[in-house]
Amino acid sequence: MSAPTRRSLREQATVDDASASPAPAAASSRGTLGRALADVLLWLAAAAGVICIVLVIVAFTANITLIMFRTGSMAPTIPAGSVAVVQSVPASEVQVGDVVTVDRAGDLPVTHRITSIAPGASADERVITMRGDANAADDPYPYTVQTVRIVLFSIPGIATVIVAMGDPYVLGGLTIGATVLVVWAFWPRSRKESREQIDPAGVDR
Structure with a gap:
């Protein structure tokens, strides 16, 4: 080998x-x-x-914030657990039928649909009445406002996710x-x- x-x-x-x-x-x-x-x-x-x-x-530049819905007063349009994107606008720009958020002194803001608008004490002021889509009657009293936050759109079911974050x-x-x-x-x-x-x-x- x-x-x-x-x-x-x-x-x-x-x-x-x-x-x-x-x-x-x-x-x-x-x-x-x-x-x-x-x-x-x-x-x-x-x-x-x-x-x-x-x-x-x-x-920040467009005055846009988020609103979370804990109750179903705006159902079925905006059910409980939804998050709405809202923008601050002068009260003079809103119309009947708009869904807006109104800030209340000493209480939580309320987001309902406008049912009537009347002139206020000044050119920028408006007196509005509102009602939740799920409610049978208007809110107990009107709101005197100069600015409101109008709802641009809403996303159902993500409030819990945002809270968890x-x-x-x-x-x-x-x-x-x-x-x-x-x-x-x-x-x-x-x-x-x-x-x-x-x-x-x-x-x-």
Whole structure:
């Protein structure tokens, strides 16, 4: 029997490397998939942050706020548990049929539909009567106002979500989750992971 030559030893080593390559390739594929998922989540978080900033700017400049409905006095138009987006406007701009929020001294604001409008003591003042869509009669007394908050639109069923977002435990969990995601995405890769990104020909994938 002849002794193995250097060429045969190199060919055997190449065969052994080829048979052992699937495991590192699979590990590299899993790592690439994980990082791709992290990138997608980071982009989504960044987009959500930009949207929140834009909404805050719009709300501040356009006098827009949110109103949560605890009762069903405006059902079925605005059921209990809904959140309405409202904008502060002069009382002189509203009309009968508009749904508005009126602030009351020493009491919670009321959001009902306008049933009548009368002039007030000044050019900017109006005396309005209102009624909830689910109520059989107008509110007990009229409201003298110079500004009101008119309902632009409402979203049913999300009041509980907004309330939950203000919970310290929920906020803490979201903060921790975001921190973990950012650390995981930007954590320096090991030398082994870096080598796995380069093919045998030395070309970066």
